[in-house]
Amino acid sequence: MIRAIVLLLLLFVALPAAAQTAIHRCVGTDGRPVYSDQPCASVGATSLLPAPSASTSSSDGPSAGLLCAKDMAELRGGLAEAFAARSANRVGGLILWSGYGSAGAVENLRTMESLVRRPLVSLEGDEGSGIDAVTSAPGGDGATTRRAHFSVVRDSGCLWLRPPG
Template identity: 35%
Template sequence: MRFIAILLLFLLPVGAAWAQGDIHRCTGANGVPVFTDRICSDVNATPVMPAPSSSAQAPVELSQPPPVLCAADMAHLKQAVIDAFAARNPNRLAGLMLWGDDGEQAVVADIRVLGRLMAHPLIDVKVVPADDPPTPSTSALPSPKTGQGEALLVQTESDDGSGATQETRFEVLHQSGCLWLQLQN
């Protein structure tokens, strides 16, 4: 019985706050702030902030699409890579990676590689067979294991400023209903 009485004492303020409803911040006729549970006009005051509308607001147009958390197919994965480059965000590209048992230092090193990769303008992203070997002189990252299905070939401008392209390959893995990129170390 004592436990129930103590519990009720703790729940009483919560219940009172819930029953109270919204608190409106208003400015009174004399410029003094007024806080009330009634509409500001009921107390001869003006709202400081407009009241929230009950109708659904139109979605705000974003400057960039939201990040892909699970690419369902190659088209989505390819577009997510393009979006990450458009945002110049190596963490967004890292969100498409399957990290597995990589330690903290390996992950940080890979994200730095992604950052250096994204410092160059993107030219193209192609879906290629995983068996297709990269050109050794232009590959920025180690090639994936062969015979694993598909890979993404990311083409960026090279470091030397010549306008040549640099190719970086990512193995594409299917896991948990999603497609993931993986760097080979």
């Protein structure tokens, strides 16, 4: 009788954990976050978490499992993708925002909104000197270019941008 009661209690304790479903964190085609109980691909979005691999371990540091650039190639690729999608939010996801208040962040995102509307010509620079996003005038002949300089900082095992100054 006591065993049956203990078994029943254990069953009730485990029941809520079994009823929980996984939450998938995704990015929609418009660059906005999407949270779903369905896999990202089934809702037409891209997963924020990297695909699990045998080389991933818990010793990767505090950023393990988060979306961040581990090297300059990933950081450049993320910035190029943000320009291709014309998404200031994607650029914002590559920025280390510590030290910026909400008003400063909003102002920087507005500046980046106008920046990503311009066609990207090239990304120049490196970790030490930062990245210059060279853009041309929208609909122009490409002769008029502008440069937006992003400083590059390393934090928690990731490379991040600082907003153009």
